[in-house]
Amino acid sequence: MSRFDMVIVGGGIAGASLGAQLAGEASVLILEQEESAGYHATGRSVAFWEETYGGPQVQPLTTASGPLLHAPDPAFADRSFLTPRQTLFVGRDTDRAERDRLVRDFSGRVDLRPVDPASLLPGLRPQWTVGLLEPGVCDIDVAALHHAYLRRFHAQGGQSQLGTALHKAAQEPGGWRIQTSNGVIHCGIIVNAAGAWADDVARRCGVAPIGITPLRRTVVQLRVPAMPSADLPLVMDLSSRFYFKPEGEGRIWLTPHDEEPSLPCDAAPEELAVAQAIARFEDVVDWPVEAVERKWAGLRSFAPDRAPVYGFDSAAPGFFWFAGQGGFGIQTAPAAALLGSALLTGGPMAEAVKGIDPAAYSPARFT
Known part of the structure; x- marks a missing residue:
């Protein structure tokens, strides 16, 4: 298959969590430049769930993620990802x-x-x-959480291509044409979950960088x-x-x-x-x-204001930012994925994130 509803660039915790949320509703491909997903920031984290970490702008995402990490859906995982620490x-x-x-x-x-x-x-x-x-602080089992998201993503029909870099992308009728190191892919929406490479991916798609x-x-x-x-x-x-x-x-x-x-x-x-x-x-x-x-x-x-960036680029239709997650991307992953999937699909906000204002994380704040 060379056409998808969405292509997520990046297979770390950001791309994996969002992909797991979306795969049941759309055809989704995770494009990962490394031979293994989560090789960079996700695989090197000293992860903990700490509500003050990242500051007041991040705290609502962390707080909303806590119950989802502690008592995940049994179809997703059979145990908590958290261990009490303080x-x-x-x-x-x-x-x-x-x-x-x-x-x-x-x-x-x-x-x-x-x-x-x-x-x-x-x-x-x-x-x-x-x-x-x-x-209330806890350690997070990062490897178990990341693998659980990838399992859920693939179980719902999501596909991934490892060792595949995005060289450039251009808009075409109905979406995007992406040139990768393994050929051409067409999609309706590009999701930029590329972590440290987020601004670089934007440039390759002809989109103005944010300053991540x-x-x-x-x-x-x-x-x-x-x-x-x-x-x-x-x-x-x-x-x-x-x-x-x-x-x-x-x-x-x-x-x-x-x-x-x-x-x-x-x-x-x-x-x-x-x-x-x-x-x-x-x-x-x-x-x-x-x-x-x-x-x-x-x-x-x-990002310049140290808050995450979730939302469609105002100047590039079909280009969605899911980046700038600093050192708090793992502790906020469940809530961020729920928020991001609602923004992407236009669906209702899940109960866990209904009290969070997505405008606080919109890329429009930089334009």
């Missing part, structure tokens, strides 16, 4: 204003509790005196045998200079919270960022680092 925000005395801002921004929407951070984090160094607990910028995030896995427990909270700096969380007994995943602008690429960690991460970690707790076991990097892609 987040402990820590800071110095100079960070009290930032703690108070968080509480104010999410008042009445997210459960946040001022705490003594030393009571929850053994080995915390004495200068870290300010604490805020977000008790890939930012590199570095992660290291450390062996820390003195870590008291694998059940400790995710620890976030109120000044956004690091976060880390246990990853099994005696191991943590740590990032210096770097956001280095990058071209779309197969991102690799830089040694300076790794060194900064370790130095910041050792400034927080007195757990000796025995070894750096792994290190990697991924690209988190943001």
Whole structure:
């Protein structure tokens, strides 16, 4: 088949979740340039479900996604994708204003509790005196979630082409003619779910880019045998200079919270960022680092206002943006897919997202 109702460019969590929502209603193809879907940002995420992460603009999507991740439709998955974790925000005395801002921004929407951070984090160094607990935070099983979306997509008749790049596309009567590395495809609608490549895909389709910028995030896995427990909270700096969380007994995943602008690429960690991460970690707790076991990097892609972009391009009929999902694309995937599918098909909003205003995420805000 060389003609589809919709072609989704990108097989990461964005494309897979939206495809799973659409495949039962339309003929849908996922076009993925890599040999495996989810190779880039999705496969490199330190994923958690945290309602404050991404800020107040993202919180409604995260909150709406929580129940769908915790108790998915049995036809979709037979268990929860979430495991309780909690987040402990820590800071110095100079960070009290930032703690108070968080509480104010999410008042009445997210459960946040001022705490003594030393009571929850053994080995915390004495200068870290300010604490805020977000008790509802959970880890996400990213691989299971992504695979479940792909299974559902294919079970409903969705097709995918891996290792297939979009070279260029042009509008034609009734839709688009797409030239790929494996031949020509025709479709009614192009869905741009290409992550770090979103602006590049737009250009190849003759569509004006929005200004979605890939930012590199570095992660290291450390062996820390003195870590008291694998059940400790995710620890976030109120000044956004690091976060880390246990990853099994005696191991943590740590990032210096770097956001280095990058071209779309197969991102690799830089040694300076790794060194900064370790130095910041050792400034927080007195757990000796025995070894750096792994290190990697991924690209988190943001629109200029750091909110996601969902909707049809106002100047290019049949070109739909589903991009700019930053570091929160996985925790918002269920709600984003419901919102995106309603916008694409013109159908009613699902009950879970009825309270969310899609205009807040429209690409029209950039024109």
